[in-house]
Amino acid sequence: MPKADEMTDVVGGTASVAVRTPERRRISWPMVAGSLAVVSVAVLGPAAWRAQWLSHPAVQAWRTVCLAITVQALPFLLLGTVLSGAINAFVPAELFTRVLPKRPTLAVPVAGVAGAVLPGCECASVPVANSLISRGVTPAAAFAFLLSAPAINPVVLTATAVAFPGSPTMVAARLLASLATAAVMGWLWLWLGRAEWLRPTVRHTGHRYGHSRWTEFRLGFQHDLLHAGGFLVLGAMAAATFNVTVPRSVLDTFSGSPGWSVLFLAGLAVVLAVCSEADAFVAASLTGFSPTARLAFMVVGPMVDLKLIALQAGTFGREFAWRFSTATTAVAVAASALIGGALL
Structure with missing residues (x-):
């Protein structure tokens, strides 16, 4: 077993390896939290108390909403992780440098559109963007791809169409708002970005012994499925709790105001x-809010969330992560409000 975690990209017979510190077995904390919640319900309290508590209408409603969100989303999550693992394992990173225009201003929107044909979770987009930068792709184009790939790929758009049946304008609005955000952020980096904000990645040539492409696919698929699946369970639980426990008066405070509902x-x-x-599917369950507000939820989420901020800080540095995530949130909210107001 290797003593260090190494990521290998093989292109044209050569290999580029990123060497990190020795890896410990990582625990999927969201999955652990979801499992503990289920176990606590099953083992705590007398049987009669559990039966009475579980039969409460609010608990039954919570369970129904949580299960519905999870069951609807799981096939798309599984398909997305399979495709993401296959792309990371079998598609050479050099392909991107060949298809992108040489001029950075043109490479940004092309990289954003390229995200539409490369399905994958947002967790996978950060290392892919880092690999592109190390291969000579301009950071602005790599960041546009980082933002667009998890937001507008076919799996995500198909899931959106299923979650919002009979509403093709919601799918179109998500596509346009996400593309606009990715392109604007890429151009903003060309205009205002500084190289010193990016922490350099230590890389050297070599080959990772004993790891075939199929092994890389299996490891990537396993990691993405467990990691994203845990967040899916927690997200479904949080959405169900939100729907059941938050009083209508609180929802009316935010949902009654177009501006506050989008920000919330x-x-x-x-x-x-x-x-x-x-x-x-989580956004579709938030029925008390306007379509534009739910659009903002779907545009902001794949581009800025707590786990992505942590991933970006670990890959590119904290100075970059806070600046980039703050600016992305502002641009995504503005794009959602403008496009949602026009189409929805």
Whole structure:
């Protein structure tokens, strides 16, 4: 077993390896939290008390909403992680440098559109963007791809269409708002970004012994499914709790104001950190809010959430992560409000 975690990209017979510190077995804390919640319900309290508590209408409603969100989203989450693992394992990173225009201003929107054909969870987009930068792709284009890939890929758009049946304008609004946000952020980096904000990645040439592409696919798929699945369970639980416990008066305070409702659901998307393959089902369950507010939830979530901020800080540095996430949130909210107001 190797003593260090290494990420290998093989292109044209050569290999580039990123060496990190020795890896410990990582625990999927969202999955642990979801499991503990289920176990606590099953083992705590007398049987009669459990039966009475579980038969309470509010608990039954919570269970129904949580289960419905999870069951609807799980097939799309599974498909997304399979495709993401296959792309990371079998598609050479050099492909991107070949198809992107040489001029950075043109490379940004092209990279944003390229995200539409590369399904994957937002967790996978950060290392892919880091790999692109190390291969010579301009950071502005890599960041546009980082933002667009988890937001507008076919799996996510199909899931959105299923979650909002009979509402093709919601799918179109999500596509346009996400593309606009990715392109604007790429151009903003060209205009205002500084190289010193990016922490350099230590890389050297070599080959990772004993790891085939199929092994890389299996490991990537396993990690993404467990990691994103845990956040899906927590997101479904949080959405169900939100629907059942929050009083109508509180919802009316935010949902009654177009501006506050958009900001509230944008902030909720950052906190819940639901995987992009599943967030449309969570948004569809928030029926007390306007379509524009729910659009903001789906545009902000795949681009800025707590786990993504942590991933970006670990990959590019904290100075970059806070600046980039703050600016992305502002641009995503503005794009959602403008496009949602026009189409929804």
